[in-house]
Amino acid sequence: MKSARKGELIFEERPFTHVLDHSQQGQRCHSCLERSEHLKKCTACGLLRYCSLACQRCDWPIHRRECPCLKQVAPNVPLDSVRLMLRILIKTQLLEKEDQSTTETVWRRTFHDLMSHIEEIQVDPSRSQQFAQIVYTLRELCQGQLDLPPVTQLMEVFGKVTINSFTICDGDLQAVGVGLYLGASYLDHSCQPNAVVSFQGQKLMVRALRDIPEVKPSNIFISYTDQLAITEDRQRQLKEQYYFSCQCCRCQDISLDRLLKSFVCPVPTCTGAVCRIQVGELLPCGSCGMNSYEESYRRKVEDTFHHLIQDLQQIEQAKKAKDLDKVLSLCQKCLNPDTVMVLHSNNLLHIQALDRGLDVAIDLGLWEQALKYGLQLIPLYIKVYPSGSPQVGLLLLKVGKLELYLQRLECALQHLQQGESIIRVTHGRFHELYCQLSELIDQCTDELRVHMEHS
Incomplete structure (x- = not known):
């Protein structure tokens, strides 16, 4: 064949x-x-x-x-x-x-x-x-x-x-x-x-x-x-x-799960992460190897984890009720400095909070806030999604549209072109999504040329 x-x-x-x-x-x-x-x-x-x-x-x-x-x-x-x-x-x-x-x-x-x-x-x-x-x-x-x-x-x-x-x-x-x-x-x-x-x-x-x-x-x-x-x-x-179990290479790769369950290492001089594999149990830091943590740090990890789970559940309930202001407020709570100091940026809960925050900020017309969340998400999506996933292409498209609207033209063109290289594969050149993306690239290119001619 x-x-x-x-x-x-x-x-x-x-x-x-x-x-x-x-x-x-x-x-x-x-x-x-x-x-x-x-x-x-x-x-x-x-x-x-x-x-x-x-x-x-x-x-x-x-x-x-x-x-x-x-x-x-x-x-x-x-x-x-x-x-x-x-x-x-x-x-x-x-x-x-x-x-x-x-x-x-x-x-x-x-x-x-x-x-x-x-x-x-x-x-x-x-x-x-x-x-x-x-x-x-x-x-x-x-x-x-x-x-x-x-x-x-x-x-x-x-x-x-x-x-x-x-x-x-x-x-x-x-x-x-x-x-x-x-x-x-x-x-x-x-x-x-x-x-x-x-x-x-x-x-x-x-x-x-x-x-x-x-x-x-x-x-x-x-x-x-x-x-x-x-x-x-x-x-x-x-x-x-x-009614079946998957045995693919992604399911055999424990490093990805450790990434998605990671918390900031408590050692002040270390930039690595520890993994919460179950309640009260933390794996050694992947960078410094530290594996003897104070009880106070373990409690902080557990409290952060459970509060985030509850907040994300409330976010889904608020989304169903179409209470967008509450969704945004809960997302901001999930991403507050105290939480970020404990929760590693690679953690799945952090990614989910950013993802919900991006969508609701767009819905509310808060373009700067949406762009802030989107830019944080791009390297995380690239790291955790399989290569060529349409979700990565769609995120790049969202971020590029925001940057184009906010007249950050060079960054917009870069992200739109990166998104194009993925959407072309996943959807094809004749899909309406690809056609919309191509129009945005043309618009951004034209605006960038005019901007350069007048600068």
Whole structure:
């Protein structure tokens, strides 16, 4: 089979079926998932909205069966997971005697081919409860409209959807929907992937992060988890969500976890760091080798750790409540001088506080504050994310946009060009995110030239 060069599109695929995230209602089309200011409601259910007649017609084969179900429970809106299950059931019934393979991928695959992990789900209390709630809601939805298959078959479908669905993201990696992609579900996970998934509307694209000598499913790895998390958290997420453990090189590298768990060495003359591996236990400093710490320092580390955990939890709660001022206040608390004196800049909690602070400062229009956080994050992201991660490219883009707005043109151009070298690989030259980035580089170049001509 053919090879794939770094940045090359390996394949693209449209979903077997998908649903728009409820938070995006009224902002995006339910069919193509593109943002639009001119959405028209389905006149029957009043829930789904489309940007064009073409999108409505494209969605109609499924929606005409889904529509009466949604209408009879209105104004209540089923959870996204329930709607995805309903759409899967409708589509599999429609295609019961037809070929269900994808047409845009290099591998033929049917819904029947997907793994369900029923045995694991049956002994998983959380998943079993979730399944029971979905079945209860489906029965309310479908009563008098659609015949549901037996519970055993429903669990099979639930398992396949749960294990194989993808969160559909926009260019900023924000969730806009969830979908089932038969071809992409072939691909295995690695915390150090050689390929990356991006989306253009509902269309999924897989690109090579580095050269792949032979393009076949067993040679292509994408990441299922948050790559910024420490190994034990990634492993827990993989076990809980997908029922397997990862043995990749990143999971075997303990130096990264020590970096993400690091605190400032208490020796005044040392610039190194100690690692908190568990409550009350600190590894020797990586620079001076000091491993005999006073009890007061151990308590300070524990207090700092627990206070930060609580503050970050409150930040997430304030974000959900859309209380941006409180989010910013909590971020500033996490980054106060007393905390920074104990918490090493490489510590994951410090990175998370900076990350939340950057986003909320942008939302509040505090450009200088946002830039301050962004500039601190760049070397940390580069250090802890795998090479070529889109998260690094997006951060460089954010920082470059801030610097361009604040007329720090030389720095802006440098960061935008660094971001371009990553986004070109992860998203491709025709993705709208890359096009926006290219326009910013052109704008910055023009402004810098004018500035130099007048100086």
